Amino acid sequence: MPLLYYWTRENYVRNMDDRDWFHLNQGSPLLREAAEGERLWAFTRNSRGDFVLAAELVITAKGLNSPAWTERYGPFRVWGSMSSSAYFDAERSPSVEALLRALSPKAKAARLGQSFQGHAAVRRLSLDDERLLSAFALDLPLHPVVHPEGRRDVARFLMDEELSVELALPTPQTALPGWMGEAPPPPTLAWGRVYPRDAALPQRLQRLYDGRCQLCGWDPASVYHRQLCEAHHIQWLSRGGWDRLDNLILLCPNHHRAVHSLDATLDFADLTWRFGDRREPIQLNEHLPRAA
Numbered sequence: 373m374p375l376l377y378y379w380t381r382e383n384y385v386r387n388m389d390d391r392d393w394f395h396l397n398q399g400s401p402l403l404r405e406a407a408e409g410e411r412l413w414a415f416t417r418n419s420r421g422d423f424v425l426a427a428e429l430v431i432t433a434k435g436l437n438s439p440a441w442t443e444r445y446g447p448f449r450v451w452g453s454m455s456s457s458a459y460f461d462a463e464r465s466p467s468v469e470a471l472l473r474a475l476s477p478k479a480k481a482a483r484l485g486q487s488f489q490g491h492a493a494v495r496r497l498s499l500d501d502e503r504l505l506s507a508f509a510l511d512l513p514l515h516p517v518v519h520p521e522g523r524r525d526v527a528r529f530l531m532d533e534e535l536s537v538e539l540a541l542p543t544p545q546t547a548l549p550g551w552m553g554e555a556p557p558p559p560t561l562a563w564g565r566v567y568p569r570d571a572a573l574p575q576r577l578q579r580l581y582d583g584r585c586q587l588c589g590w591d592p593a594s595v596y597h598r599q600l601c602e603a604h605h606i607q608w609l610s611r612g613g614w615d616r617l618d619n620l621i622l623l624c625p626n627h628h629r630a631v632h633s634l635d636a637t638l639d640f641a642d643l644t645w646r647f648g649d650r651r652e653p654i655q656l657n658e659h660l661p662r663a664a
């Protein structure tokens with residue numbers, strides 16, 4: 373069942389500025405009813421006050437948020453495919469108001485936003501409604517920051533950026549010994565944005581799990597006498613995630629790579645990772661809260 377989502381301008385602007393993309397949160401349980409592969413159509417207002425289509429998320433996963441995230445953004449979350457979802461250029465898009473008013477059920481309020489308050493911010497769409505929206509979206513300009521080259525799959529960049537930043541930032545424990553020569557140059561980033569991180573948090577995780585992968589239990593310390601697992605931000609910093617212990621998980625390099633490459637999501641309902649259709653429960657957990 374496709375969904376229609378009203379994104380208040382305030383949240384839309386903040387989400388776009390924070391690069392908080394390819395997922396949406398809400399308090400409405402309707403968000404759970406969309407099936408993977410179905411679409412969520414989000415509309416908002418641009419700076420002129422026009423109602424415009426903001427995004428077409430092709431849903432790849434859905435789940436419950438962590439308790440802290442729930443408090444702020446609501447318990448339900450859907451993730452959009454980074455390769456096939458689209459973000460439209462709200463400033464250059466024509467008004468979609470007449471079309472939205474023609475959809476069923478009809479929006480009756482004089483001001484469209486008023487009929488989409490609270491849980492009504494998410495609605496079911498009929499297939500006919502969706503056909504109308506699809507046709508309307510066909511020629512819309514794409515958002516220039518999310519899709520810098522006008523291609524929908526360019527956003528895949530984000531994944532590698534996040535991973536390379538996480539891997540490249542040195543911690544005091546991994547400083548190069550003198551015999552390895554000069555320190556390497558700082559990493560160059562696809563996006564000119566580095567998110568501040570507390571270097572103490574990964575070390576706390578390493579101690580908490582004796583350096584083991586929380587997903588498979590791999591224990592490099594017993595074999596190689598080294599810390600080889602990596603702290604991963606469950607909600608990526610580049611998607612607005614927090615640099616806090618309850619947003620971090622310790623993963624072996626294989627699982628870390630797999631999580632990024634498949635854009636896997638952690639469902640806090642059962643603390644299970646979703647790699648597309650494949651599900652892997654966390655094996656070791658001392659610090660992550662389940663969804664209430």
Ligand SMILES: [Zn+2]
Pocket residue numbers: 585586587588589590623624626627
């Ligand atoms: Zn692992």
Ligand SMILES: [Zn+2]
Pocket residue numbers: 534535538603604605628632
């Ligand atoms: Zn990561």
